[in-house]
Amino acid sequence: MRILLTxxxxxxxxxxxxxxxxxxxxxGDVVLHQGNDVLEGTAFLxxxxxxxFIIADRATAVPAAVFAGxxxxxxxxxxxxxxxxIDVAMASSHGVLVTRAKPGxxxxxxxxxxxxxxxxNRGISHSVSDYHAGRKPAISLGRQLSGTTIxxxxxxxxxxxLAPIAQAxxxxxxxxxxxxxxxxxxxxxxxxxxxxxxxxxxxxLAVATxxxxxxxxxxxxxxxxxxxxxxxxxxxxxxxxxxxxxALVEGRIAGAALDVGRAPDQMPTPELAALPNVIxxxxxxxxxxxxxxxxxxxxxxxxxxxxAGGLPDGAVNAAQWKRRI
Numbered sequence: 001m002r003i004l005l006t007x008x009x010x011x012x013x014x015x016x017x018x019x020x021x022x023x024x025x026x027x028g029d030v031v032l033h034q035g036n037d038v039l040e041g042t043a044f045l046x047x048x049x050x051x052x053f054i055i056a057d058r059a060t061a062v063p064a065a066v067f068a069g070x071x072x073x074x075x076x077x078x079x080x081x082x083x084x085x086i087d088v089a090m091a092s093s094h095g096v097l098v099t100r101a102k103p104g105x106x107x108x109x110x111x112x113x114x115x116x117x118x119x120x121n122r123g124i125s126h127s128v129s130d131y132h133a134g135r136k137p138a139i140s141l142g143r144q145l146s147g148t149t150i151x152x153x154x155x156x157x158x159x160x161x162l163a164p165i166a167q168a169x170x171x172x173x174x175x176x177x178x179x180x181x182x183x184x185x186x187x188x189x190x191x192x193x194x195x196x197x198x199x200x201x202x203x204x205l206a207v208a209t210x211x212x213x214x215x216x217x218x219x220x221x222x223x224x225x226x227x228x229x230x231x232x233x234x235x236x237x238x239x240x241x242x243x244x245x246x247a248l249v250e251g252r253i254a255g256a257a258l259d260v261g262r263a264p265d266q267m268p269t270p271e272l273a274a275l276p277n278v279i280x281x282x283x284x285x286x287x288x289x290x291x292x293x294x295x296x297x298x299x300x301x302x303x304x305x306x307x308a309g310g311l312p313d314g315a316v317n318a319a320q321w322k323r324r325i
Contacts, residue, residue, distance in 0.1 A: 001027070001028035001029065001052045001053065001307065002028060002029045002030075002031060002050060002051040002052050002053075003024065003027070003028050003029065003030045003031065003051060003052065003053045003054075003055060003303070004030075004031045004033070004047055004048045004051045004053070004054045004055070005021070005024065005030055005031070005032055005033065005055050006033050006038075006039050006044075006047075006054065006055065006056045006057050006060040007033060007057045007079075008033060008035065008036055008037070008038070008057075009034065009036070010036070011057050011059070012032070014287065014292065015057060015058075015079070015287075015292050015296070016057075016079065016292065016296045017289070017292060017293050017296055019293065019297070020293060020296035020297050020299070020300055021296075023297065023300045024055070024299075024300050024303070027300070027303055027304060027307060028052075028053075028303075028307075031047065031048075031051060033047060038059050038060050039060055040060075040061065041065075044060075044066060045065070045066065045069045045070065048066065048070055048073070049070070050072050051070070051072065051073065052072060052073065052074045052075075053073075053074060053075050053076075053077065053303060053306070054066075054073065054075075054076045054077070055077045055079055055299050055303070056076055056077070056078050056079065056086070057079055057080070058078070058079070058080035058082060058265070058266075059264075059265045060085075061085035061086070062076050062085070062086040062087065062091075063085075063087050063090075064087045064090040066087075067087065067090045067091050067093075067094045067096055068090070068094070073094075073096050073323070074096065074097065074306070074323040074324070074325065075096060075097035075098070075099065075306060075321075075323075076091060076096060076097070076098050076099070077098075077099045077101075077299045077302050077303060078098070078099065078100045078101060078299075079101050079295055079296060079299045080100065080101055080295065081100055081101060081102075081103050082100075082208075082235075083098060083100050083316065084208070086098055088316060088317055091317060091320075092317045092320035093320075094323075095320065095321060095322025095323045096321070096323055097306075097315060097317065097318065097321040097323075098315070098316050098317050099299075099302050099312055099314040099315050099316065100314045100316060101295040101296075101298045101299055101302075101314060102294070102295065102298050102313070102314060103157050103295075104286070104290070104291050104292075104293075104294025104295045104298065105285060105286030105288075105291040105294075105295070106157045106158055106161050107161065107290070107291070108285060108286050108287070108288040108290070108291040109158050109233050109259075109285040109286060110158055110161045110162050110165065112233060112259060112281070112284070112285050113158075113162055113203055113231060113233055114162075114165065116231050116233075116257035116259075116279060117145060117150075117201055117231070118145070119257065119279055120201075120229045120231070120254075120255050120256075120257055120279060121142055121143040121144075121145060121201075121229070122142040122143070123137075123140060123142060125279050126138075143200075143227075145166075145169050145170065145171055145201075146169060146170025146171065147170055147171075148171055148172070148200040148201065149171060149172040149173075149174060149198055149199050149200050149201075150166045150171045150172070150173055150174070150199060150200070150201045150203065151174040151175075151176065151195040151196065151198065151199030151201065151202045151203065152173065152174070152175045152176070152177075152195075152203050152205055153176050153177070153192065153195065153202065153203065153204050153205055153206050153215070153216075154176075154177050154204070154205035154206035154207065154234065155175050155177040155180050155182060155205075156177075156205060156207065158205050158233070159175065159177070159205045162203070162205075163175065163184065163187055164184075167186055167187070171201075172188070173186070173187045173188065174187075174188050174189075174190050174194070174195045174198060174199055175187055175188065175189050175190070175195070176189070176190060176191060176192040176194075176195040177189070177206070192215075192220070193223060196220055196223035196224050197223045197224070197225070199224070199225075199228060200225065200227065200228050200229070201228065201229050201231065202224060202228060202229070202230050202231065203231045203232075203233070204216060204230070204231065204232040204233070204234050204238055204239070205233065205234050206234055206238055207234070207235075208234065208235035208237045208238055212237070212238050213237055213238070214237075214238070214239070214240040215238045215239075216230070216232075216238055216239045216240060216243070216244065217240040217243050218240065218243040218246070218247075220243075221243050221244060221246075221247040221252060221253060222247075222252070224247075224252070224253050225253075226251065226252055226253065226254065227254050228253055228254060229253065229254050229255045229256060229257070230244070230253055230255075230256040230257075231256070231257045231258075232256070232257075232258050232259065232260055232261075233259045233260065233285050234260065235260055235266060236260045236261040236262040236263075236266055236268075236269070237262070239261075239262075241261070241262060241269055241272055244256065244272065245271075245272055245275070248275050248277055248278065249275065254277065255277040255278065255279070256275075256277070256278050256279070257278070257279040257280070258272070258273065258278065258279070258280045258281075259280075259281045259282075259283055259284060259285045260283055260285075261273070261280075265283060266283050267282050267283050268280040268281075268282070268283075298314070302314060306325060307325065309324075309325060
């Protein structure tokens with residue numbers, strides 16, 4: 001069996017890892033993408049010619065042309081949770097299976113949110129920048145997390161991991177999620193409007209869908225306290241960046257921390273990241289060894305299941321899978 005791993009050399013090192021690659025190579029003939037640019041168009045079709053399986057990194061789109069142009073392709077395995085840039089409908093029409101990896105980044109993203117919370121409320125990044133630039137940092141009053149209120153927009157895996165930690169640190173926890181019922185003792189499920197108005201720290205954890213596009217818009221930021229901070233570790237699509245910029249520049253909220261945005265590969269937008277009351281990181285929420293290895297090894301496990309004639313967990317169109325082994 002021939003397998004294409006779409007990761008560039010940099011992505012292979014930082015988002016796949018040698019242990020997963022070695023295990024993958026034990027399952028078949030692995031074709032490695034050696035270029036520094038994301039595979040697309042003719043280059044993608046040429047690289048994937050006569051392969052049976054594609055393991056696609058998060059940045060590599062798998063459009064209709066790939067499924068139409070690769071008659072030998074049996075399955076596309078996404079080494080990430082987000083499959084929005086895979087044309088699943090076209091894959092199904094050609095009988096090709098699409099799978100997604102499990103969310104192995106829960107602990108890593110949760111820890112990053114905690115770092116953002118401390119930094120936003122104690123001015124760590126500002127002090128470090130001043131010292132590095134040879135300036136004397138301003139000494140200002142910080143905010144203790146204990147006794148404040150955190151609002152979690154979305155109560156999925158990360159929300160469920162973060163909520164008890166926030167409570168243990170002395171924060172009251174508000175949760176807004178219309179798709180779940182929160183039964184955990186001590187947490188308060190409220191409407192989004194109530195959460196925005198009552199939180200000192202608003203953390204965006206909702207899934208990116210058509211329904212959540214620009215969920216945080218001008219009206220949403222207008223509901224927040226002027227002393228509140230906003231954190232986004234989900235997807236840039238959930239935020240109207242013009243509205244967020246205006247709220248930050250005009251002082252209608254105190255600050256923001258962003259690990260995602262609308263720049264390529266879900267990076268924070270540079271202009272927004274450059275604002276003085278913004279802390280931004282380049283989409284590193286899941287960039288730890290345990291996190292990347294969990295998802296990479298899951299794709300290997302999925303492929304092993306396929307080769308054994310089974311259906312792997314994470315399959316999203318099993319009923320339409322016709323090109324079985």
